[in-house]
Amino acid sequence: MTPQTLILIGIDLAAALVLSLGLYYRRHHRRDLVVAFLGVNVGVLAVATVLGTAEVALGLGLGIFGVLSIIRLRSSEISQREVAYYFAALAMGLMAGLPTTDPWPVGGLIVLLLVVLWAADHPAVLARSRHQVVRLDRAIADEGELRDELAERLGGQIASFTMQELDLVNDTTLVDVRYRLGASRRVSAGVR
CATH class of the missing domain: 3.30.30 (Defensin A-like)
Structure with a gap:
C-alpha cells in the first residue's frame, strides 16, 4: 500500500467514527445503526481499496450505491435522515478506497461531507x-x-x-x- 492509501484509510476511519459516534449516536441514540454505518464504511473502503483501479472505479461506485439503494427500498425501519448517514458512510469509504496520488482533496471532501451532515442535522436547524x-x-x-x-x-x-x-x-x-x-x-x- 502506498503512503497516500494509508493516509486516506486513516482519514476515513477517523471520519467514520466522527460520523457514527460523534454526530449520529450523540443525537439519535440508535446503537444498531452505528454498527451499520461503521460496517458499511469499512466494508466499502476495503472493497474499493482492493478493487479500486481507474478502470473499475466508476462501475464499482455505482454498483455499491445500487446495492444499498435496493437494501433501503426493502427496509422500513430507517428514516430519510438515517439514509443520509448511510450514504455518507458509503461515500466516505468509496472516496478513501479509490486510488489517488494526492489524498488531501479527498480528505477535504470527506470533511465537507461531515460538516454538511453536522449542520443539516443540527438540533437548532428547523427546531420548531x-x-x-x-x-x-x-x-x-x-x-x-x-x-x-x-x-x-x-x-x-x-x-x-x-x-x-x-x-x-x-x-x-x-x-x-x-x-x-x-x-x-x-x-x-x-x-x-
Whole structure:
C-alpha cells in the first residue's frame, strides 16, 4: 500500500467514527445503526481499496450505491435522515478506497461531507418543525375544519397535511401532518 492509501484509510476511519459516534449516536441514540454505518464504511473502503483501479472505479461506485439503494427500498425501519448517514458512510469509504496520488482533496471532501451532515442535522436547524401521523377520534371530511382541529390539538401552525384515512364507520380520521410549533394559526388555504 502506498503512503497516500494509508493516509486516506486513516482519514476515513477517523471520519467514520466522527460520523457514527460523534454526530449520529450523540443525537439519535440508535446503537444498531452505528454498527451499520461503521460496517458499511469499512466494508466499502476495503472493497474499493482492493478493487479500486481507474478502470473499475466508476462501475464499482455505482454498483455499491445500487446495492444499498435496493437494501433501503426493502427496509422500513430507517428514516430519510438515517439514509443520509448511510450514504455518507458509503461515500466516505468509496472516496478513501479509490486510488489517488494526492489524498488531501479527498480528505477535504470527506470533511465537507461531515460538516454538511453536522449542520443539516443540527438540533437548532428547523427546531420548531414537526411531523406526526395523527389519528383523530372523529371523522372530519372538511379540509378547513380538519386544519383547524389539527392546529388546535398540536398547538402549531399547520404547513401541510394529507388525509390518509377517513373512517366514517368508526368515526376516526388518520392524517399525516407537518407543522411548526408555536402560535396556533391558520396558514393560507393554498398551502396543503
